[in-house]
Amino acid sequence: MKFCKKYEEYMQGQKEKKNLPGVGFKKLKKILKKCRKDHVSSKINLHNQNNCPRECPVCDGTFFPELLKEMEDVVGWFNENAQKLLELHLASGFKKCLTWFRGNHKQKNHLGLIQEGKDLVNYALINAIAIRKILKKYDKIHESRQGQAFKTQVQKMRIEILQSPWLCELMAFHINLNESKKESGDVVVAPSSFPALFDGCSLMFDDGKPLLSCELSDSVNVDIDLTCSICLDTVFDPIALTCGHIYCYMCACSAASVSVVDGLKTAEPTEKCPLCREVGVYKGAVHLDELSILIRQSCREYWEERRKTERAERLQAAKDYWDHQCQSFTGI
The missing domain is CATH 1.20.190 (Delta-Endotoxin; domain 1)
Known part of the structure; x- marks a missing residue:
């Protein structure tokens, strides 16, 4: 046909x-x-x-x-x-x-x-x-x-x-x-009776580098690099900018010159993606929650270590933010 x-x-x-x-x-x-x-x-x-x-x-x-x-x-x-x-x-x-x-x-x-x-x-x-x-x-x-x-x-x-x-x-x-x-x-339902979203889809590690790979058809393949180009590690709390590049959320905030408290929506339109240098890519960023769950389940030790580290960093960032807000308000 x-x-x-x-x-x-x-x-x-x-x-x-x-x-x-x-x-x-x-x-x-x-x-x-x-x-x-x-x-x-x-x-x-x-x-x-x-x-x-x-x-x-x-x-x-x-x-x-x-x-x-x-x-x-x-x-x-x-x-x-x-x-x-x-x-x-x-x-x-x-x-x-x-x-x-x-x-x-x-x-x-x-x-x-x-x-x-x-x-x-x-x-x-x-x-x-x-x-x-x-x-x-x-x-x-x-x-x-x-x-x-x-x-x-x-x-x-x-x-x-x-x-x-x-x-x-x-x-x-x-x-x-x-x-x-x-x-x-x-x-309750036999696994064979479940329809599959993809015939072949997996999270692989090539020389320690994470890759989300899928063969949609004989001629169409999708390979997504899950290495954050800022910290050069597997993305943690991943977010996709509107240009398509994926970063750790805190790394993206740092690149956009915003605090984690304010978030990426407060980024200036002139801020650029670290990779492609395209402007205005932060406000429409998408949190990849399913990908975050997959990384947590597949790399438990790494995820727990990053979670502890980032928790401390976020608490410190929040403290610094509110200290600055209080100083601005009181003038002290």
């Missing part, structure tokens, strides 16, 4: 989910088909075959803006729903009961959470493949590299769905659930 048909059937099967955005794969292919005709007719006049035709209706504002808008919608929907799912998983019993009374019956038990997580992962994967294929087709028709250049640009803008911090959280969520099933001695 051709991918276009497979993608259309998948999106058709998701009709019960209201306002589910997707890539207009079929529509974009039609645009490229028209462009192919224009390209062939004008190709004889081209001197540089690595560039698109000068009067290409695709390149001058039709194809890329439309695809960019669709990508933003897809990533936004994925992030929002993955966040809701993971917040529910980590919620207290009261919040879960409240969700139940509001009508979210599917999310009542672990089986429902896993199935919804699997649906989100499938959604992310098939849309990532759709975007890759349509950009590859664009370059093939135009004999150019503009499709790859566009892909690089959206990666820098963090609009690539596989770069979402919530995908990282779903990977950690998957491993945490598998570990909890192994540790539980009273599992």
Whole structure:
């Protein structure tokens, strides 16, 4: 089955989910088909075959803006729903009961959470493949590299769905659930009947360096380095900046020149990511709670040692902060 048909059937099967955005794969292919005709007719006049035709209706504002808008919608929907799912998983019993009374019956038990997580992962994967294929087709028709250049640009803008911090959280969520099933001695449902979020996903240590790795398909792999580039250790209380880079929370506060009491939301918009030097990346930072649980369970000795150290540092930082506030208030 051709991918276009497979993608259309998948999106058709998701009709019960209201306002589910997707890539207009079929529509974009039609645009490229028209462009192919224009390209062939004008190709004889081209001197540089690595560039698109000068009067290409695709390149001058039709194809890329439309695809960019669709990508933003897809990533936004994925992030929002993955966040809701993971917040529910980590919620207290009261919040879960409240969700139940509001009508979210599917999310009542672990089986429902896993199935919804699997649906989100499938959604992310098939849309990532759709975007890759349509950009590859664009370059093939135009004999150019503009499709790859566009892909690089959206990666820098963090609009690539596989770069979402919530995908990282779903990977950690998957491993945490598998570990909890192994540790539980009273599992009612047989493990084989649980749907898997990922076929292969693991936390590995390569020469002592932590790596969250997952094979989504034969051609799509996601590898996330869990080493904080500031303290050069495994991330503790991890947080993902809007540029996508992951740091320890206290390291991020230090880099943003804010106290742990004030938090990253008070960072100046001019503060930059230590790695990519992008500005304005702190206010929208995401706490990776599932990843934090995974690291705590997988590296217990390291986690306990860091917890003791950071507890003392946070208490001292809080004391210094309030001492400074009192001095400012009293003028002494």
